[in-house]
Amino acid sequence: MDKLHEPLSCQAACGLPLALEVMGERWSFMILRAAFNGVRHFEDFLDELGIARNILSNRLVRLVEGGILKRDHCADDRRRVEYCLTLKGQDLLPAMLALRQWGEKYAMGVPANPVLCDARDGIPIAPITVRAHDDRIVRPGELVWRDRLQCTGHDLDALVKSDA
Amino acid sequence: MDKLHEPLSCQAACGLPLALEVMGERWSFMILRAAFNGVRHFEDFLDELGIARNILSNRLVRLVEGGILKRDHCADDRRRVEYCLTLKGQDLLPAMLALRQWGEKYAMGVPANPVLCDARDGIPIAPITVRAHDDRIVRPGELVWRDRLQCTGHDLDALVKSDA
Numbered sequence: 001m002d003k004l005h006e007p008l009s010c011q012a013a014c015g016l017p018l019a020l021e022v023m024g025e026r027w028s029f030m031i032l033r034a035a036f037n038g039v040r041h042f043e044d045f046l047d048e049l050g051i052a053r054n055i056l057s058n059r060l061v062r063l064v065e066g067g068i069l070k071r072d073h074c075a076d077d078r079r080r081v082e083y084c085l086t087l088k089g090q091d092l093l094p095a096m097l098a099l100r101q102w103g104e105k106y107a108m109g110v111p112a113n114p115v116l117c118d119a120r121d122g123i124p125i126a127p128i129t130v131r132a133h134d135d136r137i138v139r140p141g142e143l144v145w146r147d148r149l150q151c152t153g154h155d156l157d158a159l160v161k162s163d164a
Numbered sequence: 165m166d167k168l169h170e171p172l173s174c175q176a177a178c179g180l181p182l183a184l185e186v187m188g189e190r191w192s193f194m195i196l197r198a199a200f201n202g203v204r205h206f207e208d209f210l211d212e213l214g215i216a217r218n219i220l221s222n223r224l225v226r227l228v229e230g231g232i233l234k235r236d237h238c239a240d241d242r243r244r245v246e247y248c249l250t251l252k253g254q255d256l257l258p259a260m261l262a263l264r265q266w267g268e269k270y271a272m273g274v275p276a277n278p279v280l281c282d283a284r285d286g287i288p289i290a291p292i293t294v295r296a297h298d299d300r301i302v303r304p305g306e307l308v309w310r311d312r313l314q315c316t317g318h319d320l321d322a323l324v325k326s327d328a
Contacts, residue, residue: 036304067270088270090304094292095266098259106231106252114309118296124315125307126297128258131290132282135299138289140200140254145278151288 027051027059032085032092035069040082068092098128191215191223196249196256199233204246232256262292 030049039045045056060083063069068089074080097116115124129137194213203209209220224247227233232253238244261280279288293301 085304091266091269093304094294095259095262097294098262098292102255102259105255113312115312115315117308117310117315118300118302119306119308120296122308122310122314123297124310125302126295126299128262128292128294130258130261130292132284133287133290135290136282138282140249140257142283143289144281144283144286146281146286146288148277148279150286151279151281 025059027055028063029096031056031059031063032068032089033096035083035085035089036093036096040084041080042083045083063089094128097125101127189223191219192227193260195220195223195227196232196253197260199247199249199253200257200260204248205244206247209247227253258292261289265291 027049030051031045034045034048039048042056042060045051045060046053049056051059060069060071064071064083067086069083070086072082072084074082117124130139130143132138191213194215195209198209198212203212206220206224209215209224210217213220215223224233224235228235228247231250233247234250236246236248238246281288294303294307296302
């Protein structure tokens with residue numbers, strides 16, 4: 001693990017605080033998870049999560065303000081409001097599934113039911129792994145921190161552009 | 165997103181609550197992150213995180229009880245205590261990096277400095293993605309929930325065994 005040392009001064013500016021703000025709050029996380037499951041309407045979130053009305057209302061406002069959910073009028077009934085994941089919200093899927101898989105592995109020893117599968121062939125998705133630029137799986141001991149200036153622009157762009 | 169619907173009754177038993185308990189609390193997360201960065205001693209956590217002594221003490225106990233960190237006497241100085249990541253703790257790396265990458269992408273538009281690289285070639289790691297069993301990248305709209313009984317044992321084992 002010693003190779004994995006990051007200078008102290010950088011620990012505040014690494015992007016985790018924002019992610020934590022969204023994912024670190026239990027109800028926000030559960031709302032997000034329901035949104036990934038196709039839940040869109042206030043009353044449906046209420047039913048599925050067993051959450052208090054005022055808390056749900058508060059968290060939905062925060063998720064919309066944070067650009068994770070988009071509040072819209074339904075196409076088929078303009079009086080109804082629906083909450084959909086934005087692209088930014090959809091991009092939370094790898095983090096959410098990595099957390100879920102970890103919980104399954106250590107909380108239960110078997111995957112939860114139902115199982116998330118590839119729609120194309122119905123086979124369960126693979127464990128989420130850390131990959132090198134050429135797709136090799138990288139383990140914690142095989143990682144090292146480098147200054148951005150030592151990395152080429154092309155390499156860095158890959159980390160912030162939309163998925164290939 | 166409609167394909168991604170999970171029956172309500174299963175939402176409580178999916179393994180997320182355990183993961184949330186560990187990752188969802190801001191200080192626990194920051195302690196874990198420091199541990200991934202090679203921090204091992206109480207006083208070093210204290211210095212690096214700017215955390216109150218009693219909170220650090222409390223969170224370390226909880227992380228040890230949760231099997232995420234192991235409390236040990238240093239090999240070179242038996243009077244000193246060190247906290248190291250267990251295998252269960254190390255397995256949180258994909259989730260932690262997925263969260264970090266998301267925060268980088270949306271909070272700053274550029275990766276934080278320093279950049280986490282593959283030690284072998286010094287090139288930044290790839291964005292964390294969701295993969296099918298045959299390693300194809302799968303997107304949110306290409307996922308479907310299936311009952312465990314419809315999946316073969318082999319497929320399910322892949323999700324809970326140690327990384328290949």
